Amino acid sequence: MRHTWRWFGPNDLVSVDDMMQAGVRGVVTALHHVPTGAIWTPEEIALRQEQISVMKGGAASGLKWEVVESLPVSESIKTQSGDWRAHISSWIASMRNLRDAGIEVICYNFMPVLDWTRTDLAWRRPNGATCMRFDFIDFAAFDIHILQRKGAEQDFPAEIRAEAARRFAEMSEARRAQLADNVVCGLPGAAEHFSLQDVRDLLESYAPVTDKVLRRNFNDFLEQVAPVAQDIGVRLCCHPDDPPFGLLGLPRVMSTEADYAERMAAVDLSANGITLCAGSLGARPDNDLVGMMERFGARVHFAHLRNVRRDSDAIRGSFFEDEHLGGQTDMVALVASILREEERRRKAGREDVLIPIRPDHGQDILDDLGRGGQPGYPAIGRLKGLAELRGVEMALSHAAIRQG
Known part of the structure; x- marks a missing residue:
């Protein structure tokens, strides 16, 4: 697994130095300051890469921007209203600029209005x-x-x-x-x-957008962007709905295994892939995370390893962000499934053998409390999660375990 870390840019209270000390290998970030629908220019991309490459004292960090999260899909694209065609053109131009800068993995989502919801x-x-x-x-x-x-x-x-x-x-x-x-x-x-x-x-702008319409609009988007991604060597990976059920009367089209199967079949290209977010998908009791990894592994281009604990087995219900090895997803089994997929890729001669993963979210502990950082992205809580995930990976990969 390729250990990465989400960073929100120079204003993030978790610094490049902090990432270095956490032992990550790559950085997941985005140009959050660029308005949705605008092109990510080569200059802005290069500036972010430079910011990642340098520690506070001026020494080289050795870190690189490896995954984009997220290149936003505008509400106009989702509703096919206003400047939606121009926004798709800008999205493709941004994707090309990112690839020219050496970045091959782009995470995005197709959630209407809300990117995620917590109370x-x-x-x-x-x-x-x-x-x-x-x-x-x-x-x-x-x-x-x-x-x-x-x-x-x-x-x-x-x-x-x-x-x-x-x-x-x-x-x-x-x-x-x-x-x-x-x-x-x-x-x-x-x-x-x-x-x-x-x-x-x-x-109100979504009033005419039914579930069927949103699925059609999503397919239209994929039909335009995925072939370009395939041609230039970019791996697109759609993040699931968070939480994975309907809210505010809005349609949700990326909440279940069936949703992913439908999207992958709609544009059946390897570039049209998945962000397997264990936390988002795990908020539904009917989602089988390990099974999804086994069945869709070839198209999983990015994984968010976090855990949640549901209050009940209701499809729409309450949950909280549990510790990475807590919660109701068997994280050890999921990591084992990821490692099996990587071995299949290695035998098949694929270049993208290592799947980038990040310790998603995490609980605020110790000095995180009172830091005032980005909600859900504590420094120490994620460090603890990464250490646990790294330990699981090392144990499962150890020769004594494989031979035993």
């Missing part, structure tokens, strides 16, 4: 650590009583509506405001702070 960004665990949590009842309280989305009540069972109403009535104004901010945090460009009316307007 708590610092949920306290019994040991004092904090983590992100999605509470289904809190989300229902937000949707029905704070956002006041038209038709929201019909999207929740009666018992959830009743509990959400009770919980909302007990919330202080401060908690209501915090809940709204937490949910909106997952909006693209949320640094500009979206208002509730902005969210309502975005949702």
Whole structure:
């Protein structure tokens, strides 16, 4: 496995030096400051590569930008409205510029409106650590009583509506405001702070976009970008919905194994691949992560290794970000499956033998607490997760284990 680390650029409180000390081999980043729909220019790409290559004291880091996460797909492309054709042209131009700079793996997503959704960004665990949590009842309280989305009540069972109403009535104004901010945090460009009316307007723009329409629009996008990626040697990998079930009345088209099978078949090229996010997919009890790795391994170009713990076996339910070797995904079995795929690639003579993985998310522990870093991306919590994953990999790869 190729050990990588997500970095949010020069303003990230986790520095290049921190990544070096964590022992990562490559960097996952993006040009977050470039507006969605604009071209990532060679100059901006080169600047980010230079920033990664140097430590605080000026010494060379030896690190390189190896995976893009994410090259954003605009809402116009997803809805096929406005300047969507120009945005696809810009996306392809950015992809070409990235390949010219030596970057071959591009992660993206096709989630409408929300890139991810959590109701708590610092949920306290019994040991004092904090983590992100999605509470289904809190989300229902937000949707029905704070956002006041038209038709929201019909999207929740009666018992959830009743509990959400009770919980909302007990919330202080401060908690209501915090809940709204937490949910909106997952909006693209949320640094500009979206208002509730902005969210309502975005949702309204999706009124004509049914599940069927979004799937068609996704296929149209892939038909234009995947052949170019195949020609120039770029591996595209779509991230699953997070969480992998419907929210806010929006369609979700990358939540299950069947969704991935449909997308891979729609444009059956090796460049049209998968980001296997164990945390996102693991939030549904009916997703078999190890089985997906076995069945889709040849098209897995990137993996996010994190774990979640669900409160129930409901398809739409509450969960929190557990420790990397905790949670309900058998992480040891998943790593073993990744290693088996790498061995198959090695025997087949593929050049992309090592699958880039990163310790996704993690709990805030020790000095992470109070650091004020990017939600879900602590320094020490991810370091702990990477160390655990590296230990699992080393044990499974050790000659004594293979021969035994």
